[in-house]
Amino acid sequence: MASRDQSSFQDFLPLMAEKLGGDGLIGELCNGFRLLMDSEKGVITFESLKKNSALLGLQELSDDDLYGMLREGDFDGDGALNQMEFCVLMFRLSPELMEQSELWLEEALQQEGFQDCNFCL
DSSP, rough: OOHHHHHHHHHHHHHHHHHHHHHHHHHHHHHHHHSSBBBBTBOOHHHHHHHHHGGTOOTTTTTHHHHHHHHHHSSSSSSBOOOOHHHHHHHHTOHHHHHHHHHHHHHHHHHOOOOOOOGGG
16 A cells, blocks of 8 residues: 555644644544545445545545555454544554654553553553
């Protein structure tokens, strides 16, 4: 899935996180999920991804790229992405966001009283 559209999308996620904060970014990812999902099934299927991907500027992705996205994010093996799988996939596709999310997790754990949270990362 080494498409130039994917690279452009990855570059915007850290900027969105910086401008919106963690909660705002998750809210926007949820909005993106709703744009791409099959409204009857409540998940992103290949058909809904293909039909709605143009809304996010991804109309040039091939069927193989779209199937690859589904396979990469489909943790439960049902052939579709639920909201959690979609959000996790978006974070995984952005290495910079992965680094930021580890810092957010570490800060949150320290605030909750876990002084040495290296065991969980």
